[in-house]
Amino acid sequence: MSSTPDIAPQTIIAGWIEGITASVKNRDLDAHMKMVSASVQVYGMPSKAVIDFKEWRMRRKVEFTSGELMSINYEIQRIITNMQRRITFTAVENLLNNTGKLIRLDKTIILEKEEDDVWRVVEESIKDWKVKKYDRK
Numbered sequence: 018m019s020s021t022p023d024i025a026p027q028t029i030i031a032g033w034i035e036g037i038t039a040s041v042k043n044r045d046l047d048a049h050m051k052m053v054s055a056s057v058q059v060y061g062m063p064s065k066a067v068i069d070f071k072e073w074r075m076r077r078k079v080e081f082t083s084g085e086l087m088s089i090n091y092e093i094q095r096i097i098t099n100m101q102r103r104i105t106f107t108a109v110e111n112l113l114n115n116t117g118k119l120i121r122l123d124k125t126i127i128l129e130k131e132e133d134d135v136w137r138v139v140e141e142s143i144k145d146w147k148v149k150k151y152d153r154k
Contacts (some may be wrong), residue, residue: 029104050070054139056070061143
């Protein structure tokens, strides 16, 4: 176990968000998936299905290849828990696609510092979502 100084949870969350948003902007699937745990689970999808790593990768690959997903950003709501290797927070995730749809997902996100000392998302729970038409003018 490394002896690194304590880092504020806001800094850890901001670093993870920066990695996710840059990977979407650059359509870099490898960099994107390095921010996602191999054991990730996403709950609360409209289809009621639980998304795992393989499904997440497949979805992003299609979105990046087609250019469907143009951007992603987050509005942090609050930090729920802050432990040595796990941070839970709520956020609104905004996904903008190439048809002008803005999808706003209200979710709880859990980041975990894995064995290689990288913070990755291990769980997301979608609480609510809204789809709006975005005027790109």
